[in-house]
Amino acid sequence: MKRVAIVGYAQHPILKNAGALNEVELIMPVVHQLFNDLGISQKDIDFTCSGSCDYLQGAAFAFVEGLSAIQTNPPIKESHVEMDAAWAMYESMLKIQMGDAETALIYGFGKSSPGDLDAIISLQMDPYYISPLWPDRVSLAALQARVLLDQNIITPEQMLATVIEARANSKNNKNALITDLIDESDYLNNAMVSSPLNKLDCPPISDGSSAMIIASEEKAYKFTDHPIWIEGIDHRIESSNLGSRNLATSNTLQVSMNQLNLKNIKFDVAELHTQFSHELPFLKSLLNLQDVPTNLSGGPLVGNVMMCAGLDAIGKTYESLKENQFTHGLAHATSGPCLQHNMLVHLEAQK
Amino acid sequence: MSAEDTPKDYSESPINLEYFYTAGSATTRFLNQVKEGNIVGQGCPKCKAVYVPPRGSCPRCGVATDIEVPLIDKGCIESFTVVHIPIPGNPIVPPYVCAMIRLDGANISFLHLIQDVDIENIRIGMRIQAVWKPKEEWTHSLENIKWFAPIDEPDVDVATLRFQES
Numbered sequence: 272m273k274r275v276a277i278v279g280y281a282q283h284p285i286l287k288n289a290g291a292l293n294e295v296e297l298i299m300p301v302v303h304q305l306f307n308d309l310g311i312s313q314k315d316i317d318f319t320c321s322g323s324c325d326y327l328q329g330a331a332f333a334f335v336e337g338l339s340a341i342q343t344n345p346p347i348k349e350s351h352v353e354m355d356a357a358w359a360m361y362e363s364m365l366k367i368q369m370g371d372a373e374t375a376l377i378y379g380f381g382k383s384s385p386g387d388l389d390a391i392i393s394l395q396m397d398p399y400y401i402s403p404l405w406p407d408r409v410s411l412a413a414l415q416a417r418v419l420l421d422q423n424i425i426t427p428e429q430m431l432a433t434v435i436e437a438r439a440n441s442k443n444n445k446n447a448l449i450t451d452l453i454d455e456s457d458y459l460n461n462a463m464v465s466s467p468l469n470k471l472d473c474p475p476i477s478d479g480s481s482a483m484i485i486a487s488e489e490k491a492y493k494f495t496d497h498p499i500w501i502e503g504i505d506h507r508i509e510s511s512n513l514g515s516r517n518l519a520t521s522n523t524l525q526v527s528m529n530q531l532n533l534k535n536i537k538f539d540v541a542e543l544h545t546q547f548s549h550e551l552p553f554l555k556s557l558l559n560l561q562d563v564p565t566n567l568s569g570g571p572l573v574g575n576v577m578m579c580a581g582l583d584a585i586g587k588t589y590e591s592l593k594e595n596q597f598t599h600g601l602a603h604a605t606s607g608p609c610l611q612h613n614m615l616v617h618l619e620a621q622k
Numbered sequence: 623m624s625a626e627d628t629p630k631d632y633s634e635s636p637i638n639l640e641y642f643y644t645a646g647s648a649t650t651r652f653l654n655q656v657k658e659g660n661i662v663g664q665g666c667p668k669c670k671a672v673y674v675p676p677r678g679s680c681p682r683c684g685v686a687t688d689i690e691v692p693l694i695d696k697g698c699i700e701s702f703t704v705v706h707i708p709i710p711g712n713p714i715v716p717p718y719v720c721a722m723i724r725l726d727g728a729n730i731s732f733l734h735l736i737q738d739v740d741i742e743n744i745r746i747g748m749r750i751q752a753v754w755k756p757k758e759e760w761t762h763s764l765e766n767i768k769w770f771a772p773i774d775e776p777d778v779d780v781a782t783l784r785f786q787e788s
Contacts, residue, residue: 290644291644291645291646291647291650292644292646292647293644293645293646293647293649293678295646295677295678295679296646296647296648296678296679296686299679299684299685299686302684303685313684326639328641329639329641329643336677338681339677339678339679339681340679340684341684342681342682342683342684342685343681343682343684344681344682344683384642385641385642385643385644386639386640386641386642387639387640390639391639394637398635399633399635402635403635
């Protein structure tokens, strides 16, 4: 494997409703900020890859419009994933491994405010048996939460603690959308959205964008003196048939953990793409992160830009390693219902 | 073969999603001007290309088009087609002409109708001007212009309109 590093990351302030700002107007500032921070331009980028979902915009091939945010003349090599931009980063990694590029710009964007996110997310399900039932994202998450509570894998107290901690941690994240603190009675007095999940267990509807630049070892030091190395990356997916999954565990995640040899790494920090409060204690125990500071940025519960939040978990881990002199960080991105598809990224700062 | 065994080759699964669509702040500025009967393009601060209708960015340079460029409602036909097929719900009776309109001072063209002329006389490079609806009908739409009609000016060689990078 060629060594590849993250050399820069920028995030738009997460908004409840970006209003008249369209996707291009959300992407352009973060790409420009990244270029300015590193003193480079699009000409220094070999490959550009974005992540977004046309259903969020309600227009076919809407992602093509996003390209208007970047300089495309002279012509660029470009690609897109209809997924979280974490997978755009994965594609960029492959591109660099294949020798087709030394540097890559990744960006993700999403506005959830214009449409009905519950309805939109149900369209990612099996089109014959599940989508026609229009299961909303909270109800799907609640199915897994119920299984985890019933099997005593997590407790209601852990869910409460996750919500309170996320909001307390939002002070570390200048782009967080939700920053007000809550206490136990606020939590307990909130009405259920889909039992056992109440409104505070769910992430906020969010608009925003993020961008990242990765580079091969050869190029990384031309961009920065402090690259953060991607030491391991692996992603695997569970069955699309909810009924055939064991929602109390994730066999594919176990395989990824073995691939990355996680049990032999002492992590200083982790950022997990856990959108609902039950997911954090669940993944922390699966990934053996009980003693590792996790989601110091507040995570998706304080701002959850669709198609971006996974890339943000990687970006926040990168920032954490850089700012705190940490050595090892673990980032996680997910997609699909009930943590169906998971990516793990092991980041390491230069010793 | 019993009814249960008959292969089903399709199933219906209707989707209806509603969106609150926003044009973007740059296009909003443009449409606010259109409502007043003004066509205001936007210029790229780097390459100086003028976009109308503007989308807020210069895809050539990847920067915001933050220079407002007032334009007149005259230009030429960059290309055109004669539509012979009736489209359900479209009140215009075929045959009619859709043309790419290049306004004077703009670097891109947009689609609009050509009327007030015999179809066989329409040609690329022909000079045209907007025919506006009555002012009281103006909204946030290029439909404020009913169509473009020829004016008595010499044709333009459209090859000369190609964008030259400065």
